[in-house]
Amino acid sequence: MNAMNLEDLREYCLSLPGTTESVKWGDDLCFCVGEKMYAVTSLSGQPSLSVKVPTHKFDQYIESPLFIPAPYLARHKWVYSKDFTEIPKNEIITLIRESYDLIRDKLPVRVQKKLGFV
16 A cells, blocks of 8 residues: 655645645644645644545545544534555545545635635
């Protein structure tokens, strides 16, 4: 399996247009577009990952042993993996891109214009 590490994850997220990063809640590295989070990982301990998933895929993800509903964010259809290195790299990239697209597409038009998306 081609595993992704924290630096790979960070590099991929920062390659997406308009992405910013910040540390919140002590040691959580948050990736945002238009100041809205689309991915969260831990800087200490296990390499966890939380992302937003399409509503129609949420149940499918949480039925997998690799994911649980994300604490505090499950009602918004976010999933959490305690160790993203157990997930193939191409799947992580797909998850992050889906989450990014979902968040980006919900940004107000003025923010999308400012970021050059429209």
